[in-house]
Amino acid sequence: MNREKQEAILNKTEPAVRMEMQTFSEYLQKEGLKITNQRMLVAERIFSLHNHFTAEGLLEEFKDQRDQISKATIYRILSIMVSAGLLQEHNFGKDYKYYEHIIGHKHHDHIICTVCGKIVEFVDERIEQLQEQAAKDNGFKITGHSLNIYGTCIEHSSSGR
Amino acid sequence: MNREKQEAILNKTEPAVRMEMQTFSEYLQKEGLKITNQRMLVAERIFSLHNHFTAEGLLEEFKDQRDQISKATIYRILSIMVSAGLLQEHNFGKDYKYYEHIIGHKHHDHIICTVCGKIVEFVDERIEQLQEQAAKDNGFKITGHSLNIYGTCIEHSSSGR
DNA sequence: TTTGTTGCAAATCGTTTGCAAGCTA
DNA sequence: TAGCTTGCAAACGATTTGCAACAAA
Numbered sequence: 001m002n003r004e005k006q007e008a009i010l011n012k013t014e015p016a017v018r019m020e021m022q023t024f025s026e027y028l029q030k031e032g033l034k035i036t037n038q039r040m041l042v043a044e045r046i047f048s049l050h051n052h053f054t055a056e057g058l059l060e061e062f063k064d065q066r067d068q069i070s071k072a073t074i075y076r077i078l079s080i081m082v083s084a085g086l087l088q089e090h091n092f093g094k095d096y097k098y099y100e101h102i103i104g105h106k107h108h109d110h111i112i113c114t115v116c117g118k119i120v121e122f123v124d125e126r127i128e129q130l131q132e133q134a135a136k137d138n139g140f141k142i143t144g145h146s147l148n149i150y151g152t153c154i155e156h157s158s159s160g161r
Numbered sequence: 162m163n164r165e166k167q168e169a170i171l172n173k174t175e176p177a178v179r180m181e182m183q184t185f186s187e188y189l190q191k192e193g194l195k196i197t198n199q200r201m202l203v204a205e206r207i208f209s210l211h212n213h214f215t216a217e218g219l220l221e222e223f224k225d226q227r228d229q230i231s232k233a234t235i236y237r238i239l240s241i242m243v244s245a246g247l248l249q250e251h252n253f254g255k256d257y258k259y260y261e262h263i264i265g266h267k268h269h270d271h272i273i274c275t276v277c278g279k280i281v282e283f284v285d286e287r288i289e290q291l292q293e294q295a296a297k298d299n300g301f302k303i304t305g306h307s308l309n310i311y312g313t314c315i316e317h318s319s320s321g322r
Numbered sequence: 323t324t325t326g327t328t329g330c331a332a333a334t335c336g337t338t339t340g341c342a343a344g345c346t347a
Numbered sequence: 348t349a350g351c352t353t354g355c356a357a358a359c360g361a362t363t364t365g366c367a368a369c370a371a372a
Contacts, residue, residue, distance in 0.1 A: 034326055034371050055362080070329045075362060091252045093307075095337085096361055111301050120299045127295075130288050131310055138281045140272050140312040146254070147308045149292055151301040195346050195351055216337080231354045236337060256362085257336055 009040050013048070020047040020086070020103045027084040038069050042077045052090065052098045052119055092119075092148060109147040115156035166198060174205055181208040181247070181264045188245040199230050203238045213251065213259045213280055253280075253309060270308040276317035 010018055024043045028035050045061055046053075055074055062069045078099060081087035090098040092112055107128075108121040127147070135142045151157075171179055185204045189196050206222055207214075216235055223230045239260060242248035251259040253273055268289075269282040288308070296303045312318075 032326085036327065036371070038328075072330080072363080073328060076327085079363095089254075091254055093250075093252055109295075111296055111299055113301065114304060120301070122295050122299060124291050124295055127288055127291050130285050130291075131308075134270075134283050134285055134288075135272055135310050135312055138272055138283060139315040140274065140281070140310070141318040142310055142312040143275060144312075145308070145310040147292070147306070149296050149301070149303055149306040151296055151303040151305075154300040157302040193351085197345070197352065199353075233338080233355080234353060237352085240338095 005037060006035070006040060009044055013044055016104060017044060017047040020101070023103065024081065024084065024086055027086070028080075033080065037067070038073050039077055039080075041067055042069060042074065043081070046081070046087065046099075046101050047103070049101070052100045054096050054098055056096065058099075090146065090148075093150070109149070111149040111151065113153040113156055114150050115152050118153050120153075167196070167201060174209070177265060178205060178208040181262070184264065185242065185245065185247055188247070189241075194241070198228070199234050200238055200241075202228055203230060203235065204242070207242070207248065207260075207262050208264070210262070213261045215257050215259055217257065219260075251307065251309075254311070270310070272310040272312065274314040274317055275311050276313050279314050281314075 010021065013021070021040065021043050024039075025035055027033075028039065041062075042058070045058065055071075055078060058078075059069070059071055059074050062074075078087065081101075082089055082099075086102055087099050088102050090100065090110070092098055092110070106123070108123045109127070111120045111122060112118070131145055131147075132142060171182065174182070182201065182204050185200075186196055188194075189200065202223075203219070206219065216232075216239060219239075220230070220232055220235050223235075239248065242262075243250055243260075247263055248260050249263050251261065251271070253259055253271070267284070269284045270288070272281045272283060273279070292306055292308075293303060
């Protein structure tokens with residue numbers, strides 16, 4: 001990608017997103033990967049999203065754009081960003097994956113409404129603590145964890161029935 | 162399935178498994194479903210397993226048997242048993258599902274070794290408590306949850322490196 | 323130029339489904 | 348017998364991959 005295009009993209013993004021894209025660019029260079037138009041466009045879109053998304057949803061975002069991006073490329077970029085540690089993959093029990101970007105987004109767990117799919121994030125230091133303990137008690141060295149609570153949100157908890 | 166066959170299966174199973182199969186049979190009848198040879202064989206096998214398994218693994222168990230069972234049937238039975246509340250489905254981040262039977266098997270969470278796949282079960286009432294609280298605080302009515310801790314077990318935590 | 327990247331379509335892989343033949347009740 | 352089940356193969360849906368054309372360094 002030539003410098004003009006790259007700057008064109010960078011100029012219209014907010015500072016926070018810009019920094020994250022910078023981090024991504026550096027990762028690409030470090031790995032001997034190339035900084036392409038599609039990679040920057042997808043990264044920009046992802047860092048601008050402040051909720052969970054799917055590969056399909058991301059693809060959707062580019063549907064009516066002048067810059068269309070193929071499904072294969074979307075998946076390939078998602079994969080790179082996960083390796084780069086910029087993106088986290090989630091399994092919410094569906095048969096497709098959810099993603100969310102990590103930078104400026106501290107660790108948290110999820111509560112998912114099984115009716116409408118609404119996702120709420122939360123953290124409880126005490127739970128984190130206890131997990132750490134449980135792993136240690138069982139001789140494990142924690143590398144990560146995923147805690148998903150399933151239930152029905154206010155709007156969908158029919159109190160009657 | 163005729164009574165003889167059914168008894169033949171029942172007679173060689175341990176009491177606990179027998180009771181669980183009984184529960185399954187009752188569920189089938191209640192739902193107007195039929196008690197078939199394959200359903201009993203698969204149920205018996207499942208209730209005899211005391212660890213997590215996959216559809217593929219279960220199928221494997223019948224590979225060299227006189228009573229072969231098709232992949233489609235395996236999946237159909239798994240689905241029924243999940244609906245019956247006798248089997249729990251798990252998503253351990255792999256692209257296939259894990260199952261474990263529930264009867265005589267209280268709720269618990271999992272610690273999974275990312276190197277060897279070893280799965281350890283644990284429960285911490287305090288964590289359960291805190292989750293309940295977190296959901297309530299966010300206006301959710303909990304219907305279930307899944308807590309998976311990923312890490313490396315003693316044998317695979319290379320202390321160096 | 324050299325080497326990595328893209329888009330396309332075909333391939334995978336776990337899981338599901340249509341359908342004719344076979345059981346259960 | 349009537350109605351559910353089974354096995355088989357084909358269908359699915361998300362994700363991956365081979366390959367020729369193309370862009371970045």
